Amino acid sequence: MGEKIMVNIKIIQGGREIGGNCIRIEDKDRILVFDQGIRFSIFRRFFTRNIEPLGIPELRELRIIPSEKVFEDIDSIYITHFHLDHLGLLQNLPVKTKIKVPSIRIFNLFEKWFRFSSSWLKYVPPRYSIQIDEVSLMKSDENNVMAIPVKHSVYPSYGYIYFGSDETIFYTGDFRLTSILDEQYDLKLYESTMIEYFEDNRDIRIDSLIVEGTNFGQITTPMDIRIIRTLIKNMLDEMIIIAVHPLEFELILLMIMELKKLGKNIVIACERLAEILDEYAKQLPEIQRELENTFILIDMVTKGVIFNSIDVSSIEDDPSRYAIIVDIKRIINYLRLFDIEKFSLGSPIIMLTSEPFE
Ligand SMILES: [Zn+2]
The missing domain is CATH 3.90.190 (Protein-Tyrosine Phosphatase; Chain A)
Structure with missing residues (x-):
């Protein structure tokens, strides 16, 4: 007799496309969302510099951002980094949603830049009733989620491990394996990344690995x-x-x-x-x-x-x-x-x- 599976992973967006990631993880007594990005591959089909989205409802209808259902009964949303195909439009979130971001201070800058934008980018900052916290780095938080640094063009960027009731999941977010900085600086920015973490903690068993593959391989632009x-x-x-x-x-x-x-x-x-x-x-x-x-x-x-x-x-x-x-x-x-x-x-x-x- 098979045991009942508790953890259920739903790839809402980003499965067979570049960016626009959104993953919903349902566990016994907890529901989490990882990233809630804008799907620019669809966005570009409908909008230009002169043709702007009419608002959040239209963007939902065109499936450029996740539907309201994705956020039903969730405990928290975890954002891997501040690219808009991962951060998304926070104005899309229901009132009192809890959201965890890589850095509150960088988030506050974003908030300020976009709050008074005259374009659709004004939907990036959240409504005031949203609770924003910083992620828990290298240790498990109240939802059993742990942030691990990854190398990416935006700093800081994290992948997340979720220690679920019957399954451990690792979601990388965007990352690259090589750095454009020389070693001396690289080490200062990234004392330890997911690579070192898994090398040092070989006993950690990941049951499901969700990899964002967009940034694999060599950096194409700029030149080295x-x-x-x-x-x-x-x-x-x-x-x-x-x-x-x-x-x-x-x-x-x-x-x-x-x-x-x-x-x-x-x-x-x-x-x-x-x-x-x-x-x-x-x-x-x-x-x-x-x-x-x-x-x-x-x-x-x-x-x-x-x-x-x-x-x-x-x-x-x-x-x-x-x-x-x-x-x-x-x-x-x-x-x-x-x-x-x-x-x-x-x-x-x-x-x-x-x-x-x-
Ligand atoms: Zn990115």
Whole structure:
């Protein structure tokens, strides 16, 4: 006679598609949801820059976000990282839902960025009745869920182990096996990841493994660090502009370190980027040291606790001394600030993204 199976895993979204993950796990006396992402593969079929979703109900109807039923009777939602194909639209959640996020401080930044957005991104922040907590790192929480760090372009990112009544489940979220940073920094950001955890805890038995396979293999863009170095070395006589997504923390850090080694002064010209780097610096002393001599561009950025400030005209006096890091989506705005006449021909722009973004 077979025993009654207690744990039931439902892959609601993300099964045969890239991102948009949502997994519901029903156990004896507990129901949990892992990620509740936006399915951009469907989103792109219906919407453009000019055609916006009419609201949460329409997005539900088109199955771009999970239906209300997915959240029925749940104890908590666990978010692996802040990409929108995993975090999703929190305004979709029923009142009093509990949600666990990788970092409250980074979450608060997100909340602020999107709360007053004039586009559909205003649905990202939750309603006020939602309870937000930080995940429990490397130890089991009240729902028997444990967060384990994984390497991904967004920092921090976690996978989750759920120690269920008759089954142990591991959900990786997005992850990559190799890092773009050199070992010295890699170790500071990730003292231990899921790889080391399972090597050190060989007695842990995982009954069900849910793997997000999107990020397997080599990093395709950007180029690897040797190519980036060669490129930059050929551009040292010019002001260099690096355009990145503000969430691409590893990539930004890598560029800052490389450009500093080559004698460039680093200028952060993006408010969101300045805010997020500030947060990381408060949490990680090594990052703070790395950012000590960087500047914010006061023509574009109003605050930044750890940065010195500089204005456009000072950069124009000797552009080749500077490397400017800007938000990839707003690059034209930055270029308009500068008087083109003062530059020699061909200030290079390096546009970097380690994965597609919405
Ligand atoms: Zn991701």
